[in-house]
Amino acid sequence: MKEVQSLPADWDSRLRSALRDNCPVTARMEPHLRAVLMDTTGHPGRLIRARLALVAGEVHGLGPAAAEQLACAVEYYHAASLLLDDLPCMDDAALRRGRPCAHRVHGEATAILAALALINRANALIGCAFAAQPAVVRLQVLAGVDGCLGPAGLVGGQAQDLRFAESARTAREIGAVAQGKTGALLWLSVCLPALASAPTAAEWRQLKALCVYWGLAYQVADDLADVTESTGESGKTSNRDGPLRRPNLALAVGVEAAQHRLGRLLRQAARALGRLEAHQERWRYLAEFQRTVFAAVAGKVGRRLPGLAA
Amino acid sequence: MKEVQSLPADWDSRLRSALRDNCPVTARMEPHLRAVLMDTTGHPGRLIRARLALVAGEVHGLGPAAAEQLACAVEYYHAASLLLDDLPCMDDAALRRGRPCAHRVHGEATAILAALALINRANALIGCAFAAQPAVVRLQVLAGVDGCLGPAGLVGGQAQDLRFAESARTAREIGAVAQGKTGALLWLSVCLPALASAPTAAEWRQLKALCVYWGLAYQVADDLADVTESTGESGKTSNRDGPLRRPNLALAVGVEAAQHRLGRLLRQAARALGRLEAHQERWRYLAEFQRTVFAAVAGKVGRRLPGLAA
Numbered sequence: 001m002k003e004v005q006s007l008p009a010d011w012d013s014r015l016r017s018a019l020r021d022n023c024p025v026t027a028r029m030e031p032h033l034r035a036v037l038m039d040t041t042g043h044p045g046r047l048i049r050a051r052l053a054l055v056a057g058e059v060h061g062l063g064p065a066a067a068e069q070l071a072c073a074v075e076y077y078h079a080a081s082l083l084l085d086d087l088p089c090m091d092d093a094a095l096r097r098g099r100p101c102a103h104r105v106h107g108e109a110t111a112i113l114a115a116l117a118l119i120n121r122a123n124a125l126i127g128c129a130f131a132a133q134p135a136v137v138r139l140q141v142l143a144g145v146d147g148c149l150g151p152a153g154l155v156g157g158q159a160q161d162l163r164f165a166e167s168a169r170t171a172r173e174i175g176a177v178a179q180g181k182t183g184a185l186l187w188l189s190v191c192l193p194a195l196a197s198a199p200t201a202a203e204w205r206q207l208k209a210l211c212v213y214w215g216l217a218y219q220v221a222d223d224l225a226d227v228t229e230s231t232g233e234s235g236k237t238s239n240r241d242g243p244l245r246r247p248n249l250a251l252a253v254g255v256e257a258a259q260h261r262l263g264r265l266l267r268q269a270a271r272a273l274g275r276l277e278a279h280q281e282r283w284r285y286l287a288e289f290q291r292t293v294f295a296a297v298a299g300k301v302g303r304r305l306p307g308l309a310a
Numbered sequence: 311m312k313e314v315q316s317l318p319a320d321w322d323s324r325l326r327s328a329l330r331d332n333c334p335v336t337a338r339m340e341p342h343l344r345a346v347l348m349d350t351t352g353h354p355g356r357l358i359r360a361r362l363a364l365v366a367g368e369v370h371g372l373g374p375a376a377a378e379q380l381a382c383a384v385e386y387y388h389a390a391s392l393l394l395d396d397l398p399c400m401d402d403a404a405l406r407r408g409r410p411c412a413h414r415v416h417g418e419a420t421a422i423l424a425a426l427a428l429i430n431r432a433n434a435l436i437g438c439a440f441a442a443q444p445a446v447v448r449l450q451v452l453a454g455v456d457g458c459l460g461p462a463g464l465v466g467g468q469a470q471d472l473r474f475a476e477s478a479r480t481a482r483e484i485g486a487v488a489q490g491k492t493g494a495l496l497w498l499s500v501c502l503p504a505l506a507s508a509p510t511a512a513e514w515r516q517l518k519a520l521c522v523y524w525g526l527a528y529q530v531a532d533d534l535a536d537v538t539e540s541t542g543e544s545g546k547t548s549n550r551d552g553p554l555r556r557p558n559l560a561l562a563v564g565v566e567a568a569q570h571r572l573g574r575l576l577r578q579a580a581r582a583l584g585r586l587e588a589h590q591e592r593w594r595y596l597a598e599f600q601r602t603v604f605a606a607v608a609g610k611v612g613r614r615l616p617g618l619a620a
Contacts, residue, residue: 029461030469037461084426089418108399109472112422116394117465119426123433124456131449135441142441146434151339151347155427159340162419 007055007292015050018068019075024121032106036114040079043097048293049189050075055285056193057129066129067193073122073129074188080115080122081154081185087111090162091240098235126192133196140195145188153184165245174247175216182222183215190214190286203279206272210286213269214294220262221297223248227255266294317365317602325360328378329385334431342416346424350389353407358603359499360385365595366503367439376439377503383432383439384498390425390432391464391495397421400472401550408545436502443506450505455498463494475555484557485526492532493525500524500596513589516582520596523579524604530572531607533558537565576604 008014023041025034044050050071057067086093086101087108093101103111123145130141147153157180160167167173191207199207223241227250231238241248250258269290276283318324333351335344354360360381367377396403396411397418403411413421433455440451457463467490470477477483500521501514509517533551537560541548551558560568579600586593 024456024460026461026466029466030473032473033461033466033469084422087419087422089422109397110469112394112397112399113465113469116429117460119429120456120459120465124452127437127452128449131445131452139438139441142434142437146334146430149430150334150427151336151343155423155430156336156339156343159343159420159423163340163342 007051011051011054014068015047015054015071016044018072019044022069022072022121022125024117032110033113033117036102036106036110037117040083040102040114040118043099044075045097047075049078049185051293052189052289053193056189059282059285060193060197062129062193062196069125069129070193073125074185076118076122077149077188078185080118083111083115085158091244093237093240095231095235095237130196137195141192144192144195148184148187153180157181157184161246164247171249171252174249174252177247178216178219179212182219183211186215186218187211200279203276206276210269210272213265213272217262217265217269217294218297220249220258220265223250224255224258227251266290317361321361321364324378325357325364325381326354328382329354332379332382332431332435334427342420343423343427346412346416346420347427350393350412350424350428353409354385355407357385359388359495361603362499362599363503366499369592369595370503370507372439372503372506379435379439380503383435384495386428386432387459387498388495390428393421393425395468401554403547403550405541405545405547447505451502454502454505458494458497463490467491467494471556474557481559481562484559484562487557488526488529489522492529493521496525496528497521510589513586516586520579520582523575523582527572527575527579527604528607530559530568530575533560534565534568537561576600
């Protein structure tokens with residue numbers, strides 16, 4: 001088990017160049033499809049999930065190259081989900097990361113095909129990243145990805161999100177959607193690499209709980225941003241959830257209650273992290289991630305939250 | 311190497327029940343998404359690729375369960391591509407397999423999410439089908455699937471198809487689109503299972519050539535059907551290629567010349583099959599497949615074609 005307790009100093013340049021190198025472009029491809037793929041992989045977001053996957057892959061012994069493959073895969077799944085979420089038949093967004101959405105520039109069909117190309121490449125990268133692991137780990141990885149991205153995860157969360165107006169619209173249902181949409185990709189960054197170092201049943205329970213708390217916290221922060229930030233601040237079309245009747249905790253219970261909920265989730269995450277470290281020091285990178293990365297996320301919602309103190 | 315020279319007698323019921331059993335539905339999923347998934351996997355087409363993958367998987371020693379997983383994966387990729395091709399931003403079709411298209415009944419977003427769920431499950435099934443193979447085979451499988459479904463294969467073919475009006479629109483370009491759209495999925499049925507029994511370089515060349523001939527032949531037959539059959543006969547919206555300015559060889563060179571081309575492709579395929587059998591008898595199932603299955607496909611275009619005699 002390698003001792004990697006913090007992000008490698010060169011994480012940003014390593015990830016950016018890996019995202020370009022692994023981008024599924026070919027010499028003679030259709031130019032609009034190429035443009036969306038180059039643009040999407042060349043202008044990533046904050047790379048929160050990819051950073052986490054990179055350090056986790058190294059901590060759990062996948063090796064630097066495989067950790068980069070895993071990080072790229074997680075980022076490609078995420079980028080694909082954004083290309084699709086922004087479509088007219090989903091959120092009908094105009095802006096993403098401060099730029100016009102791909103479908104507005106290159107058409108809906110090209111945006112869909114680019115998402116498929118990214119998902120396809122991500123699957124190959126995950127297969128390669130775990131190719132040297134024993135069969136039992138590889139089968140756990142296959143089942144994990146299947147669960148995370150399918151109807152029990154990302155696809156299911158998005159389907160519930162779109163039909164939210166037809167549901168009971170309680171805070172509980174908002175949480176279920178958030179778990180599918182946000183928790184699933186965090187699971188890939190946190191739990192998938194951990195499989196390579198055979199976590200105990202107790203550690204596995206805490207890891208899964210951590211993904212639930214982080215996923216919900218992340219979504220509450222996003223809900224708050226949709227309500228309280230302008231499109232210019234967030235770089236994506238804001239104030240969408242209300243008109244589209246999409247689940248948004250800040251709209252459902254109010255901004256202050258949502259901020260309280262965010263603080264509570266991060267304290268619950270901190271307790272899960274404490275229990276993990278009580279098992280083994282190798283989990284310390286996760287606590288560091290909460291302090292350094294999640295603090296910035298929560299900081300955006302304009303309030304110093306308990307549970308985030310360094 | 312098992313001697314399986316013809317389709318198992320129970321292939322139809324085996325495939326239909328495997329398609330239902332592997333369908334990515336969960337207990338508490340969003341009802342529209344569930345409906346599209348159940349409907350798509352419960353009403354498959356002629357299962358040409360799945361039949362081929364099933365017998366190939368058994369011939370090349372994957373075992374019956376893994377051969378079924380592979381066959382389901384190929385069919386799920388195919389079904390996903392149809393769900394997406396039919397969308398308003400692509401072919402804007404109304405009918406598929408004699409029934410209203412999924413997006414017309416359940417909305418575009420649900421059709422897209424169902425396609426993603428099928429692709430996700432197909433990836434897991436292929437991983438499981440080859441999980442017991444040596445690392446070298448598994449890496450070849452990963453690279454093969456990546457190439458087949460990405461910009462060099464299915465996604466790339468579809469992107470060129472949609473922008474065909476902007477291209478030079480020659481018979482050569484029609485062939486390139488057909489290769490991406492149709493040849494790629496045949497490659498998954500023919501070449502992927504063959505990897506498990508270590509084909510020689512000479513055999514591999516013939517297998518790849520066979521996929522090119524079959525892919526082009528299949529697309530020419532489809533082009534002829536679009537031009538010469540009514541929507542009622544084909545079960546999908548016909549006479550679409552002309553108005554949409556999509557590649558169609560029968561429109562480009564005329565029905566008779568396209569029929570000649572189809573005959574020539576099938577004779578080329580027969581020669582590749584002859585060379586394969588000259589290497590080893592284990593390839594005989596492919597020649598039988600051309601005689602029994604491709605004969606029916608070509609028979610649809612209303613002409614007894616040379617190279618198809620039993």
